[in-house]
Structures are given as C-alpha cells and as structure tokens.
Amino acid sequence: SSVSIAIIGAGISGLSAAQALQEAGLPVHLFDKSRGSGGRMASKRTEAGRLDLGAAYFTARDRRFAAAVRDWQARGWASEWRPSLYELRQGQLGPSQDEQERYVGTPSMSAITRGLLGETPVTFGCRITEIFRGTRHWTLQDADGQSYGPFSQVVVAIPATQACNLLTAAPVLAGKAANVAMEPTWSVALGFSTPLETGMDGCFVRNGALDWFSRDRSKPGRDNPLDTWVMHATSQWSREHLDASKETVIEHLHGAFAELLDCPLPEPAFSIAHRWLYARPAQPHQWGSLADVDMGIHACGDWCLSGRVEGAWLSGREAARRIIEHLDK
Numbered sequence: 001s002s003v004s005i006a007i008i009g010a011g012i013s014g015l016s017a018a019q020a021l022q023e024a025g026l027p028v029h030l031f032d033k034s035r036g037s038g039g040r041m042a043s044k045r046t047e048a049g050r051l052d053l054g055a056a057y058f059t060a061r062d063r064r065f066a067a068a069v070r071d072w073q074a075r076g077w078a079s080e081w082r083p084s085l086y087e088l089r090q091g092q093l094g095p096s097q098d099e100q101e102r103y104v105g106t107p108s109m110s111a112i113t114r115g116l117l118g119e120t121p122v123t124f125g126c127r128i129t130e131i132f133r134g135t136r137h138w139t140l141q142d143a144d145g146q147s148y149g150p151f152s153q154v155v156v157a158i159p160a161t162q163a164c165n166l167l168t169a170a171p172v173l174a175g176k177a178a179n180v181a182m183e184p185t186w187s188v189a190l191g192f193s194t195p196l197e198t199g200m201d202g203c204f205v206r207n208g209a210l211d212w213f214s215r216d217r218s219k220p221g222r223d224n225p226l227d228t229w230v231m232h233a234t235s236q237w238s239r240e241h242l243d244a245s246k247e248t249v250i251e252h253l254h255g256a257f258a259e260l261l262d263c264p265l266p267e268p269a270f271s272i273a274h275r276w277l278y279a280r281p282a283q284p285h286q287w288g289s290l291a292d293v294d295m296g297i298h299a300c301g302d303w304c305l306s307g308r309v310e311g312a313w314l315s316g317r318e319a320a321r322r323i324i325e326h327l328d329k
C-alpha cells in the first residue's frame with residue numbers, strides 16, 4: 001500500500017531502518033524532536049566548529065555493518081581514524097597499541113546520518129508523545145497536540161527509557177523497554193589557542209571522573225582553528241553529578257584532564273558541556289529489535305543490542321527486516 005511507515009527517531013537506528021525499508025520500496029516518514037538528525041551520533045555546531053560531543057568513533061565487527069561502513073567511506077561520509085592511543089594503567093598514562101580499526105564521520109560525525117537521511121521525508125522539532133492504533137492504521141500525536149497519520153506501521157527508534165512511554169499499545173514491548181536502565185554521560189569540550197604538546201590523540205582513562213578523551217584535530221577532515229579536546233565522564237561520575245551546573249562540570253573535568261596530562265595546560269579559549277541523560281544502556285541485550293509484527297509496532301535502538309553505533313545500526317536493520325518479512329507473507 002502507499003500508506004507510509006512512521007519512524008520515531010532520526011538517530012542511526014531509525015535511519016538504518018528507513019534505508020532498508022526504502023530499499024524494499026516501502027515509503028517512510030521520520031519524526032525527531034531535535035532540529036536535525038543523528039541523535040547521540042550527531043555533532044554540535046559550536047564557536048569552535050562542529051564537535052562530536054556524543055559518539056567519538058565507532059568500530060565494525062559485524063560483516064553487514066562493515067559493508068555499510070565501506071559504502072559510507074566510498075561516499076566520503078566516513079574515514080578510518082588512526083589515533084595514537086593512550087591508557088591509564090596503575091595511575092600512569094602510557095601508549096596503548098592495538099589492531100582495532102576505528103571510524104569517524106567526515107568532516108564531522110553528523111555527515112553519516114545527514115547522508116543517510118538524504119531526501120527522506122522527515123518532520124523535525126516534533127516530539128511524539130502518543131501512538132494510537134485505529135481499526136487499521138496508526139496515528140501519532142506530538143507534544144503540541146498535533147496529529148500525524150495514517151501510518152501502516154510504527155518503528156520506535158529512541159532510547160529505552162523514552163521508548164517505554166510510546167509503547168503503551170504493546171505492553172510486552174513497553175515492559176521490556178522499562179527494564180533497560182540507561183546511564184547518563186556528561187561530555188565536555190575544551191579548546192586551546194596553542195596546541196597541547198602531547199603525542200596523545202585519544203586516551204582510555206576509565207577512572208574517577210574521566211572515562212575517555214580525544215583530540216578533535218587528530219580525526220580526518222577536521223579544520224577547526226582551536227586544538228579542541230572532547231572528554232566523556234564515567235557513568236558513575238555523571239550519575240553523581242547529574243544536576244550539577246555546566247560550569248561546575250567543565251571545571252571538574254578540566255581539573256581531572258590537567259592532572260593526567262604529560263604537558264602544561266593553558267587556559268582554554270573555549271569550553272562547552274553537554275549532558276546526555278540516556279547515553280548508554282547499563283547492559284547489552286541480544287534482542288535485535290522488539291516487535292508485535294501483527295499489530296505493526298516495532299522498537300529498535302542501541303539498547304536492543306550492544307549499546308554502540310554498530311548495535312543501533314544493526315537493530316534498525318532488524319526492525320526493517322521483520323516488517324518486510326511480515327508483508328511478504
């Protein structure tokens with residue numbers, strides 16, 4: 001039929017589902033509460049250029065995802081990132097060699113989801129608050145009371161905690177989503193006018209306040225004038241400082257960064273903090289996606305699999321696969 005499939009969430013899982021459904025000839029319409037696509041994989045436009053305050057990079061272990069990444073590379077949306085990695089071990093920062101291939105969007109993480117979105121119909125700035133099923137079709141309602149529909153199916157591609165509220169039509173799915181705890185992450189970027197004199201591009205800290213930090217300009221395709229470093233706080237620290245002011249968080253992570261560095265740290269010329277309330281699922285799952293295929297309601301996202309970009313992409317594909325398979329019956 002020509003009735004579209006509604007996809008709520010234009011992050012990588014929603015866009016992966018959209019791409020697979022469109023490739024099968026099915027029309028889709030995306031909804032996102034933000035002004036743009038990408039979700040946790042988006043980059044923020046700042047005075048210091050576009051910065052990846054969410055996902056820092058991604059890996060590709062699944063064959064299908066690896067093929068998608070090669071396609072993104074061919075389109076110029078992504079590149080391999082070969083950072084000089086360090087790690088904190090027994091209180092000491094030291095180089096940490098490995099063989100892992102890592103990828104980033106170019107010139108920023110957003111390039112991937114922007115590319116995937118392409119000309120796909122989308123409504124931005126629209127927070128869906130309810131999903132109703134009529135006799136045959138689905139209707140959505142947003143926070144302003146506006147209705148959208150009819151849709152043949154719905155795919156809920158948002159973090160578990162938020163998905164739970166939209167899945168009331170399918171209590172089994174809602175129950176599963178309700179049991180997935182999502183952990184917060186505070187993210188801070190500091191920009192320096194003079195480049196820091198260190199050989200580090202990225203560092204696994206996993207201790208105290210800091211989980212990880214990396215140097216923006218070590219990623220391919222970046223041309224920001226400042227030497228900008230993005231740091232992510234650990235889940236525990238983020239939880240304990242959930243309601244701290246951005247100033248406090250910047251000060252604290254700046255302090256932790258300065259303490260670890262092997263070089264003098266000048267005053268930053270730029271700083272920004274962003275709080276991700278639902279950054280990562282507390283545990284991975286093996287669900288692929290969740291579905292009531294007969295009713296035509298699906299849930300996907302990183303929380304259905306590995307809690308990473310790859311997991312989110314695979315989960316979106318799985319939701320699309322199940323829709324297509326059901327229609328073919």
Ligand code: FAD
Nearest residue numbers: 009011012013032033039040055056128279301302308309
């Ligand atoms: P999201 O990206 O959250 O997309 C959901 C979308 O739905 C959002 O755009 C949101 O605006 C929208 N939305 C939500 N509710 C509604 C609603 N009611 N109505 C309409 N729209 C709605 N992964 C890695 O692989 N490597 C990393 O290094 C890495 N680092 C990370 C660092 C941080 C700080 C964070 C936060 C995440 C990181 N991740 C990393 C995880 C990765 O970003 C996510 O797994 C992935 O982007 C999730 O995609 P998604 O489509 O499932 O969800």
Ligand code: NAD
Nearest residue numbers: 058059085086087096097098100185204232279280307308
């Ligand atoms: P990956 O293979 O690079 O890293 C996986 C984990 O292995 C790392 O977290 C780190 O603990 C360890 N590791 C890898 N290489 C290392 C090295 N050279 N030295 C020391 N330790 C090393 O990437 P992945 O499996 O794709 O994981 C994605 C990354 O994204 C992880 O670091 C994860 O913590 C992070 N992430 C963060 C959030 C968040 O909300 N902050 C959410 C999802 C994922």
